[in-house]
Amino acid sequence: MENKCVVIVDESMPLGTIANTTAVLAATLGKLRPEMIGADLPDSSGFLHQGITTMALPILKGNGPLLKRMRSQLKAFEPALLVVDLISATRTTKSYxxxxxxxxxxxxxxxxxxxxxxxxxxxxxxxxxxGLLR
Known part of the structure; x- marks a missing residue:
């Protein structure tokens, strides 16, 4: 079975919120699916660079109502499909x-x-x- 990962964000959010949302979701994906991250690699001088994702990670555009509808529908596909969500409370809360x-x-x-x-x-x-977020 070939796997794929995508991130879907509300395109109406400010750019900084979009960037933060994608970063948080990608970090959680990396934690939960460490096989997505490749081995550390040396450059031509021998300096070691940390491994990065070995899979494409397209960022797709959506909106609030679509994300809410999708999240509800995705429950039927779990746990075979890993779903990570980020909610608006991350902007208003000060601690985990x-x-x-x-x-x-x-x-x-x-x-x-x-x-x-x-x-x-x-x-x-x-x-x-x-569509792709552009």
Whole structure:
């Protein structure tokens, strides 16, 4: 089985929030799927550079309602499909404990982004209609 990963973000957010959202989602993907990260590599002088992702990681555009709808639909594909989400509480909370409390209490979660990792055909069928963020 060939795997694929993508990140989908709300394109209406400010550029800094988009950048932060993609960074947080990518860091979590790297933690949960360490096989995505290649070996450290030397340059021509022997200086060692840390391994980076061995897979493409397209950033796709969406909007808040799409992300909310997708997150709900993606539950049917888990755990075969890894889904990582980032919610708006990350902008208003000052600690991970506060974030956890908001997440546990909020009945109307607003999503900033989603990251998917899994079977390429499944990921393509779920995200194939979304354009690249440019």
């Amino acid at each position: 404990q506060e974030y956890a409390a908001v997440l546990a209490a909020d009945e109307d979660i607003e999503y900033f982004g989603l990251a998917l990792f899994g079977d390429k055909k499944t990921v393509n069928s779920l995200t194939g209609s979304l």
